[in-house]
Amino acid sequence: MDKLIQTVQAFGKDEEGAQVIEYALIIAVVSITLVVALRDLTGSNFADFITRVGTCLTNGSACA
Numbered sequence: 001m002d003k004l005i006q007t008v009q010a011f012g013k014d015e016e017g018a019q020v021i022e023y024a025l026i027i028a029v030v031s032i033t034l035v036v037a038l039r040d041l042t043g044s045n046f047a048d049f050i051t052r053v054g055t056c057l058t059n060g061s062a063c064a
Contacts, residue, residue: 039046056063 038049
């Protein structure tokens with residue numbers, strides 16, 4: 001029974017899971033910020049911008 005209590009206490013003190021969640025939240029906020037910034041830079045043609053980037057990545061010579 002003491003081992004079970006120790007295991008539960010150790011699990012409660014473990015902070016690795018909290019760090020992963022914090023990093024995930026940071027990545028989510030940065031991603032949302034980038035999408036909003038790119039949408040504002042490209043105007044209403046965000047889909048066209050994404051298509052141009054995809055084309056540029058697949059055909060290096062087609063970049064303009």
